[in-house]
Amino acid sequence: MEILAELLQAWLLRRTMSTLHMQTSDIRPPSVLQNTLKYLLGLLESTSHPFDVVHDFIFDRTRSIRQDLTMQQIINEQAIDMYEEIVKFHITSHCKLARYSGKSDESSLYYLNMEQLMKCLLSLFDMYDTARRSKGVIKNEAEFRSYYVLLHLGCKIPTMGNSLSLWFCRIPFSILQSEEMCLARTLLRYYRMGDYKQFFSTTATGASHLQSVHKH
Template sequence: FCRTISSTSVQASDIRPLPVLRETMDYLLHLLDSSEHQFEIVHDFIFDRTRSVRQDLSIQNIVNAQAIQIYEDVIKFHILSHQKLSRSSQDSDASSLCYLNMEQLMKCLLSLFDMYDVIHKNNSQSSKETEYYSFYVLLHLGCKIPKMVDSLSLWYGHLSASIIQSKEMVFARSILRFYHLGNFKRFFCAIAAEGTDLQLRLLEPFLNEARVRALMYFNHSGYKLQHHPLTHLSEILMIEELDLETLCRLCGLEISNNEDTKAFAPKQASFCVPASIPQINGIYISRENQR
């Protein structure tokens, strides 16, 4: 799996045909549910082999519905890894894996978009196109992601109106807008109510970044005597109250306890954005939590 595309020693017999690549991808996705080894080990194994699958597709210059489905599955693997690795990112090895995984996710998305452009010329399209385009938009929420190729406004100009107006893209653009406007109630409500499973998994590692940003806004607003109850904030930010308290203390906020109600006073000069924001287990927002 160290073979490079430029290698002169590659024989035709070394290249796997499309049906074999499809079977390989199915096998690798099946391994994602393995509990025999730690996820980091499973991730490394699948990571190397999905790169090899993509190499074989590139060498053969295969661009069709089956090849696109394989790329979509590779991206699905990277999104699931993005979620799971972020939960253990306090470990330095896991942090490096997170970065490499994100880097490959971006490369796969851009390659997939090129493949979409090719099949569009034949009046064909993938049923998952709009969702996968939305992933690129949602990745702009993160502050530690690889540098994007173009600004979003320029990138939108290359997309058709049907893609821009799709529910997946409307959702992604709304989430980005709510975040930048500081409308965190609508931000979290929209995520819980409208996001697809993969969109939610992609967003999960960014949610605590959004919560810290919200706490900064709450701390800078209001009067010193008008405390912010954690019970109320936990409902807005969709996080367990104990986890929110941990996040507040990590940001340097002093929590008061009055008649069994925990709250913090605004205008605390001790507030700071943590250099490392932990990914708390259980912050994944599912529709079941909203019923």
Template sequence: MFHTVSASGFYVMERWQPPRGRRGRGRGSYSSSSSSRSNDSRPSKASNYATTTSKTTSLGSFGINNKQHNNDVESLPNLIGTCPFMCPVDERVQRERLRDLAIFERLEGNPTKSSSTLAVKKFCRTISTKDIRDVDMRPVHVLEDTLNYLLTIFESGKHPFEVVHDFIFDRTRSIRQDLSMQSITSGDQAVHMFERIIEFHIVSHYKLRRNTTDSNVSPMHHLNLEQLTKALASLYHLYDENRKSNPGYANEPKFYSFYVLLHLGSDHQPTGESLSLWFRTLPYSIAKSKEMMFSRRLLRYFRFGNYKRFLHTTEAEASRLQYYIIEPYVSEIRATGLSCLNYGGYKQHPYPLSDLSKHLFLDESDVESFCKDCGLETFTSDTGTKFMPTKQTSFCHPKGSRKHYPLVSKRLKPFYDEVPYRI
């Protein structure tokens, strides 16, 4: 019996297993980082953490409080991991033989040689319940050490970000998989690991979007966002599971606010009713927290097109991680503001670009370029002042523009720093 990705898209009861029979089957028994991600959307059976949802992985359909029961998952043996290494020995030996070692796992750069201090267990899509072994599962303290090691690589900045992300993306999925297969839902350790993994995905969400050269960034960005939503739903399940022993984690409001901010944007905006129902399930302390109130106000401003309050509130209150989620929608709300100023102005009184810069929190040197992205013309007066004529009928919301226009703010400026964010 095999378990693969659930229809809800949340957790995958799978692990690496040594190949049997022909070499070709052996190569298919575990997944590479890229191949495992490219097939994320294929349906399969639910895992333990999949009880937190009954819908698809689209941002508007988490179904956080809907629970499922899966007899196949309940029939899995009670696993307690005994592997003392970041990667089981059998997997490491097999991957050495197949030359399947990431650049970070190679001993002195040798693609056929690794070690217990370099190799990290890969995420795998297929597993047979009769072949599950405790020795292939890592206990919690080993998983913590593994995550610490991965995040050290993430923060080092010694390799191209896409290469680093590809490696950690796969290996953190494997950590989540080991937690799921061992049904580890109680205690602070699992909660803190999920929180750190989610931070990794949020930082990646920001940095992958900022990349303007690699044509593969778009699908990578999509897959990263997909795993972010899955990890968030699993974290909320862990919060609920531990609520009796721990009435509230310090970071709970912050991580719940991320869910709301992920609903920004007209491209995947969910229905107001579904999000309203979700709000009603939240504990009172979380619903009234400053993080949640900030997120709800921002969502309201965005949906009503109140660009002034959206930009002012973001500039004044957004945390680093909140801003990393918000930033993709800044250009969209700016375009809404530019549309209002264009259609609402007097034809005989064009707008100085310096005023537009202040209204839109946009660097004055970028205003002219942004106007062109929106199909609007500008002109320079005899005195050298640049203006945007109003009542132009050529306005359009920019689509597919890869130019980055940061939010002008002294407070937010450190967030743009390319030095890796420490998790």
């Protein structure tokens, strides 16, 4: 098994190629992409190397997975699941990299991670919109849209698309009324009002682990 893992890791390292040089035969099918992602995310809690090194390795290769999905124009439940897992990776990294943000190199990683998190979320939302036209309600949509709102809690967010108020206008009413979105909007309101007592009290009683990451 160790040899197999080493071979897979070596193969993953060779995947950092530009789309300009990528051939049709280089593009991995969804089942391979999903297995690759599972392997990569299994490395997230590794203690063999500093987190910034592990993050950099996973960061490049999850971006390559997204690249393959885009080139194949795959928008289905499997692709959405992969995007959601990649978003979770960037959210976890957002918290951990924040601890190193005082150092210039790590600050750059922190910003790049935030930038990719935003891009992943916006791409995921486009996939939700496309899938909803044929399937109706998407299982985790409210949860992941709430993360986008929580990213506005004091973070320096890269400029992506419309302002938050205009973004709310485009969200389906059922999503706006969901428990996850109501919580996110309540936390954002308390934060902007400076009512930190209510903010932390609400966070402690109502936020999931991933949502709690944003209060750091």
